[in-house]
Amino acid sequence: SQELEQSPQSLIVQEGKNLTINCTSSKTLYGLYWYKQKYGEGLIFLMMLQKGGEEKSHEKITAKLDEKKQQSSLHITASQPSHAGIYLCGAVIIQGAQKLVFGQGTRLTINP
């Protein structure tokens, strides 16, 4: 079963275009983490969101946690080849739990 659903599962965009990846939970999110993974490598931590309505940015990547705390979006502005990879959302879905469940991942390809 997949408690976190990411969409789309695969995304191809032209360099310079904006894009959004969504992460939807069937349960309340008590902490939402975004990671990036380059092919064949480990996970790189991007951002953590905890409060409903929270928004964080790092360079051209912005992540938001919606008010009802069951969905997060990751937005990339003016995409570059360096943004290519797999994006994974991980979440705490049981209050006080010390473990993450993950979505299936979104594979992002940037075409020049």
Added chain:
Amino acid sequence: DAGITQSPRHKVTETGTPVTLRCHQTENHRYMYWYRQDPGHGLRLIHYSYGVKDTDKGEVSDGYSVSRSKTEDFLLTLESATSSQTSVYFCAIRPGTVYGYTFGSGTRLTVV
């Protein structure tokens, strides 16, 4: 990633043989995790530990056991490897409540 190493990085083993993967941290964190990553499934939690000799099962624990006799080492054992356990295995640590979970570089295991 800094402070966490996995060994071996690659392993090919035969069906039915026991296999042990090692995760080592240098930062004395309480929580350690083992995940497996498979196409279409993202990362799935196998086992985790919240202290020396304190471990708990994740969502895909069947066929796996773990041990943590020292804070710095978390071992994952496949008692009798099967082809369905061919996967990439990631270890993670949790540096604190405001930081993302930190992942190792992964172990690619092939069971033939």
